[in-house]
Amino acid sequence: xxxxxxxxxxxxxxxxxxxxxxxxxxxxxxxxxxxxxxxxxxxxxxxxxxxxxxxxxxxxxxxxxxxxxxxxxxxxxxxxxxxxxxxxxxxxxxxxxxxxxxxxxxxxxxxxxxxxxxxxxxxxxxxxxxxxxxxxxxxxxxxxxxxxxxxxxxxxxxxxxxxxxxxxxxxxxxxxxxxxxxxxxxxxxxxxxxxxxxxxxxxxxxxxxxxxxxxxxxxxxxxxxxxxxxxxxxxxxxxxxxxxxxxxxxxxxxxxxxxxxxxxxxxxxxxxxxxxxxxxxxxxxxxxxxxxxxxxxxxxxxxxxxxxxxxxxxxxxxxxxxxxxxxxxxxxxxxxxxxxxxxxxxxxxxxxxxxxxxxxxxxxxxxxxxxxxxxxxxxxxxxxxxxxxxxxxxxxxxxxxxxxxxxxxxxxxxxxxxxxxxxxx
Amino acid sequence: xxxxxxxxxxxxxxxxxxxxxxxxxxxxxxxxxxxxxxxxxxxxxxxxxxxxxxxxxxxxxxxxxxxxxxxxxxxxxxxxxxxxxxxxxxxxxxxxxxxxxxxxxxxxxxxxxxxxxxxxxxxxxxxxxxxxxxxxxxxxxxxxxxxxxxxxxxxxxxxxxxxxxxxxxxxxxxxxxxxxxxxxxxxxxxxxxxxxxxxxxxxxxxxxxxxxxxxxxxxxxxxxxxxxxxxxxxxxxxxxxxxxxxxxxxxxxxxxxxxxxxxxxxxxxxxxxxxxxxxxxxxxxxxxxxxxxxxxxxxxxxx
Amino acid sequence: xxxxxxxxxxxxxxxxxxxxxxxxxxxxxxxxxxxxxxxxxxxxxxxxxxxxxxxxxxxxxxxxxxxxxxxxxxxxxxxxxxxxxxxxxxxxxxxxxxxxxxxxxxxxxxxxxxxxxxxxxxxxxxxxxxxxxxxxxxxxxxxxxxxxxxxxxxxx
Ligand code: NA
Ligand code: NA
Numbered sequence: 033x034x035x036x037x038x039x040x041x042x043x044x045x046x047x048x049x050x051x052x053x054x055x056x057x058x059x060x061x062x063x064x065x066x067x068x069x070x071x072x073x074x075x076x077x078x079x080x081x082x083x084x085x086x087x088x089x090x091x092x093x094x095x096x097x098x099x100x101x102x103x104x105x106x107x108x109x110x111x112x113x114x115x116x117x118x119x120x121x122x123x124x125x126x127x128x129x130x131x132x133x134x135x136x137x138x139x140x141x142x143x144x145x146x147x148x149x150x151x152x153x154x155x156x157x158x159x160x161x162x163x164x165x166x167x168x169x170x171x172x173x174x175x176x177x178x179x180x181x182x183x184x185x186x187x188x189x190x191x192x193x194x195x196x197x198x199x200x201x202x203x204x205x206x207x208x209x210x211x212x213x214x215x216x217x218x219x220x221x222x223x224x225x226x227x228x229x230x231x232x233x234x235x236x237x238x239x240x241x242x243x244x245x246x247x248x249x250x251x252x253x254x255x256x257x258x259x260x261x262x263x264x265x266x267x268x269x270x271x272x273x274x275x276x277x278x279x280x281x282x283x284x285x286x287x288x289x290x291x292x293x294x295x296x297x298x299x300x301x302x303x304x305x306x307x308x309x310x311x312x313x314x315x316x317x318x319x320x321x322x323x324x325x326x327x328x329x330x331x332x333x334x335x336x337x338x339x340x341x342x343x344x345x346x347x348x349x350x351x352x353x354x355x356x357x358x359x360x361x362x363x364x365x366x367x368x369x370x371x372x373x374x375x376x377x378x379x380x381x382x383x384x385x386x387x388x389x390x391x392x393x394x395x396x397x398x399x400x401x402x403x404x405x406x407x408x409x410x411x412x413x414x415x416x417x418x419x420x421x422x423x424x425x426x427x428x429x430x431x432x433x434x435x436x437x438x439x440x441x442x443x444x445x446x447x448x449x450x451x452x453x454x455x456x457x
Numbered sequence: 458x459x460x461x462x463x464x465x466x467x468x469x470x471x472x473x474x475x476x477x478x479x480x481x482x483x484x485x486x487x488x489x490x491x492x493x494x495x496x497x498x499x500x501x502x503x504x505x506x507x508x509x510x511x512x513x514x515x516x517x518x519x520x521x522x523x524x525x526x527x528x529x530x531x532x533x534x535x536x537x538x539x540x541x542x543x544x545x546x547x548x549x550x551x552x553x554x555x556x557x558x559x560x561x562x563x564x565x566x567x568x569x570x571x572x573x574x575x576x577x578x579x580x581x582x583x584x585x586x587x588x589x590x591x592x593x594x595x596x597x598x599x600x601x602x603x604x605x606x607x608x609x610x611x612x613x614x615x616x617x618x619x620x621x622x623x624x625x626x627x628x629x630x631x632x633x634x635x636x637x638x639x640x641x642x643x644x645x646x647x648x649x650x651x652x653x654x655x656x657x658x659x660x661x662x663x664x665x666x667x668x669x670x671x672x673x674x675x676x677x678x679x680x681x682x683x684x685x686x687x688x689x690x691x692x693x694x695x696x697x698x699x700x701x702x703x704x705x706x707x708x709x710x711x712x713x714x715x716x717x718x719x720x721x722x723x724x725x726x727x728x729x730x731x732x733x734x735x736x737x738x739x740x741x742x743x744x745x746x747x748x749x750x751x752x753x754x755x756x757x758x759x760x
Numbered sequence: 761x762x763x764x765x766x767x768x769x770x771x772x773x774x775x776x777x778x779x780x781x782x783x784x785x786x787x788x789x790x791x792x793x794x795x796x797x798x799x800x801x802x803x804x805x806x807x808x809x810x811x812x813x814x815x816x817x818x819x820x821x822x823x824x825x826x827x828x829x830x831x832x833x834x835x836x837x838x839x840x841x842x843x844x845x846x847x848x849x850x851x852x853x854x855x856x857x858x859x860x861x862x863x864x865x866x867x868x869x870x871x872x873x874x875x876x877x878x879x880x881x882x883x884x885x886x887x888x889x890x891x892x893x894x895x896x897x898x899x900x901x902x903x904x905x906x907x908x909x910x911x912x913x914x915x916x
Pocket of ligand 1: 135136137138139140141177178179180181182183184
């Protein structure tokens with residue numbers, strides 16, 4: 033059945049059937065040809081695949097993120113970032129990266145980060161003499177920080193799929209997220225020297241820095257509250273999502289007074305649609321996950337790799353290469369939930385912990401967001417920067433190498449991801 | 458002859474005593490009907506939740522399961538979960554392992570609902586742990602914030618005993634105890650051990666105020682399609698397995714009381730069990746309309 | 761379908777608002793009133809499945825489900841159109857099958873009671889055939905446009 037599913041899925045995918053429906057159609061074909069199970073299992077599993085309290089966190093984080101992101105909060109974060117790092121060589125490049133790190137604490141989605149930070153930063157960078165493709169490349173490559181720094185929608189989905197603690201996963205992503213940010217800034221610095229990117233004329237005086245800090249602090253407290261509530265065990269990740277929504281509403285409605293009721297409703301509806309898109313994929317993918325379980329496929333895969341006897345280092349490398357290729361063609365969410373349950377037993381057999389493996393998958397498939405031919409951040413970034421896709425891809429290469437380096441660190445140095453969670457869980 | 462595939466799911470970890478049950482089940486089947494059955498076990502909720510198992514068995518995508526859902530299948534089965542309904546192990550045996558009249562009634566209710574019970578198992582009697590309060594009789598529960606599962610008769614009984622029962626999902630119990638959201642909980646020793654509740658609790662009272670049995674069922678459709686000559690063997694294999702599971706669970710729980718004591722829990726052994734009777738009776742009264750008084754009495758009086 | 765879409769948008773917006781309130785009430789009861797709400801997980805779960813399946817209809821109508829369109833766009837016009845028609849037929853077939861079997865689940869689950877509210881779970885499953893029917897209708901509309909329209913590519 034599994035072979036049928038993958039063959040039919042890829043055929044449907046390549047002729048342009050939406051991914052969720054391609055997965056569902058593949059399941060229908062496999063059930064029909066196999067004949068063991070009634071087709072009614074497909075809708076049954078689809079509904080039960082999303083009937084889950086931890087998944088309720090997804091719309092809540094999306095809503096909190098867009099309530100925060102639609103307001104001047106993004107601008108406030110950019111202002112703080114530029115007061116902090118604008119004076120370093122390649123100033124706006126650093127501001128772009130730092131903004132994504134701050135924004136990552138509010139939003140759980142990389143595409144939202146590309147859109148929010150990109151639409152503010154790319155025009156500004158262009159004005160200062162950056163080429164549009166360089167500005168776009170820095171934007172998209174740093175936007176993947178958003179799914180590593182908590183909260184993170186992919187981490188929620190992984191946690192639900194394999195049944196591990198979402199709080200622990202959130203903490204696991206923090207260090208790699210900060211690492212990607214810092215290393216990107218190093219890269220920006222080196223490139224700035226070579227390409228002669230400018231910096232702002234002066235270091236922001238303490239007064240200005242303080243003003244920027246005051247403007248952003250209320251927004252920056254959001255991730256602190258969220259993480260604090262989850263890590264101390266005060267609330268579940270889902271309940272923390274409500275705290276996030278209430279806080280974002282409070283900021284936008286009471287403190288900054290930026291929304292009309294109409295806008296608020298529009299944001300709510302958009303959050304519902306933005307929830308439905310990934311979770312509809314989760315629904316059809318859970319049918320495949322059920323088939324994978326009932327055919328006891330992961331066990332076969334583990335014994336295949338055991339017999340191959342190439343040692344854990346190569347197994348992990350192979351797995352990463354495979355996921356990189358997958359990520360080029362399949363979007364992050366379907367790839368993550370499709371392959372996490374299949375590959376996790378192999379990773380565990382190679383001595384990896386489920387938390388570390390989840391972090392590795394998110395870093396790896398996050399790269400897929402900025403690689404062609406299928407990459408949501410790439411397309412959104414290219415649209416905002418108004419630049420040819422391939423030029424943007426070429427300009428992204430040095431920054432992508434940073435992501436690959438962090439991927440290797442996460443893969444082979446467990447402490448990078450597991451140290452922080454081990455303190456709390 | 459074709460091999461008969463049998464897919465069995467449960468949501469306990471792979472190493473749980475259910476594995477002994479299913480291991481013996483497979484062994485006896487293989488011994489008496491060599492090569493006839495291919496039993497596939499899906500532990501650790503691989504195939505979903507217990508609610509899904511029930512529906513999947515009706516759909517025909519799952520053949521059987523070991524599970525602890527009762528009132529959800531038929532409200533009369535809530536009788537199995539009533540507080541203080543079982544006096545001791547021998548009484549549990551009389552109700553569920555003796556082929557008694559009351560066992561036939563319970564099995565009959567499940568059969569009406571589309572599930573053939575092969576055998577019953579258990580997780581063990583439940584004990585109350587607290588963050589210091591020593592519970593020797595029902596009145597010691599006065600004002601205690603205690604986590605209980607979301608089972609209506611338990612909520613009623615714990616209220617009658619004077620406690621503030623708070624139903625939280627099992628996964629949140631540890632942190633709720635740590636944070637002081639609740640100061641007590643109740644579970645069989647195995648759960649207290651594996652979920653490390655002893656780290657955040659100080660005492661354990663051997664109240665034995667409830668015992669949730671689990672049942673190994675096949676879907677009725679699957680059962681009725683099994684060849685005549687195999688049915689008795691399947692039943693016998695499941696029963697032999699259940700004896701091992703029940704004995705293992707009881708032994709493990711007894712051993713765990715000592716290990717929990719070694720981990721620092723003060724064990725309260727001199728519990729006045731009869732003091733819990735009156736509060737439990739209130740929950741029986743509240744459940745009479747759905748369960749039926751005669752079924753409650755039949756279970757209480759099983760010998 | 762446009763009217764349906766507008767109505768659905770309003771419905772899912774309200775469902776999300778209800779979801780926030782219901783999860784919020786669970787938190788409030790537990791931490792402020794020190795009591796617990798017996799439906800505190802079931803209601804959000806049910807709201808979520810309805811949001812997902814009704815929201816999918818909106819996403820489908822607005823062509824927001826993630827798809828891999830690079831190949832279809834790169835092919836010459838007549839071939840591209842043919843591929844789009846085939847893809848749309850697959851989509852339609854899937855939704856028709858989901859409608860039929862989803863309905864079967866609804867009727868079968870009418871005697872399966874939910875954990876907390878003790879209402880038939882068949883009502884929970886109703887979101888699936890409803891959304892499948894609406895997406896199938898939408899897909900028929902797409903198909904008609906594709907066949908009639910001489911221009912290549914998916915109409916947008
Ligand atoms: Na984030
Ligand atoms: Na950025």
